[in-house]
Amino acid sequence: MELLADGEMSSGAVSEVVREEFGISQPGVSQHLKVLRENGFATVRPEGARRLYAVNSEPLRDIDAWLDRFRRFWTPHLDALSTEVARGKRERRLREGSGQ
Numbered sequence: 001m002e003l004l005a006d007g008e009m010s011s012g013a014v015s016e017v018v019r020e021e022f023g024i025s026q027p028g029v030s031q032h033l034k035v036l037r038e039n040g041f042a043t044v045r046p047e048g049a050r051r052l053y054a055v056n057s058e059p060l061r062d063i064d065a066w067l068d069r070f071r072r073f074w075t076p077h078l079d080a081l082s083t084e085v086a087r088g089k090r091e092r093r094l095r096e097g098s099g100q
Contacts, residue, residue: 001055004042008052011044 003014015029024032033053036042040059044051 001036001041004053004055008045008054010050010052012050014053 003009003017011030011033014033015026018024018029018032019026033042033044037044037053040056042053043056044053046052
């Protein structure tokens, strides 16, 4: 899905990247693409001998809407984490600026 987020890719190009990064064989990648396609998360269109895959955003919007009910559980924690990271960066800059 992450590879397809930037636009259409041929199944061969997807297979090559996934094989290099994760060591998954071409038949394994094809099976994953099939699962994405059959479950509505990816579309495929033939172009000559190639098959071009792309993200189907509709099911992702449905998931996002469903998750929206639960965001209240993690959003405050992520906001607090962001504050602490920013505080740490600021303190580090101040220390480095004062020569400590």
